[in-house]
Amino acid sequence: MEAATTTPPGKAGTGSNKTGKKKESRAEAIQLKPLRDNLRDLLELKKKSDDARETLVDKIKAIAKQAGLAPAVVRTLVNAKATDKFEKKARVVEQLAIVFGEIDGGQQEISHA
Secondary structure, three states, X not given: OOOOEOOOOOOOOOOEOOOOOEOOXXXXXXXXXXXXXXXXXXXXXHXXXXXXXXXXXXXXXXHHHHHOOXXXXXXXXXXXXXXXXXXXHHHXXXXXXXXXXXXXXXXXXXXOO
């Protein structure tokens, strides 16, 4: 069985700090057992997360199409509601609507010099 800590070759804590004490190598503090013991669970959760993300993206696209909205609008709404940032996002959207509406009705050409 492998030791609980792993130190890469040439990386043992041989350096010293200003007081002359040897500093502990970061590699000496690494414990791989928790990672090994839980890696399978982490990989399963990652797969479920990816699958859920794909399902969410597909659902947002479908609902946006049904509602006649851009998917970004539905995604922004969902993200704002899910993260308790609805009021903040609503203020930004309101300000954007004012700016786009007032600056030549959103039709002003911008020179890309």
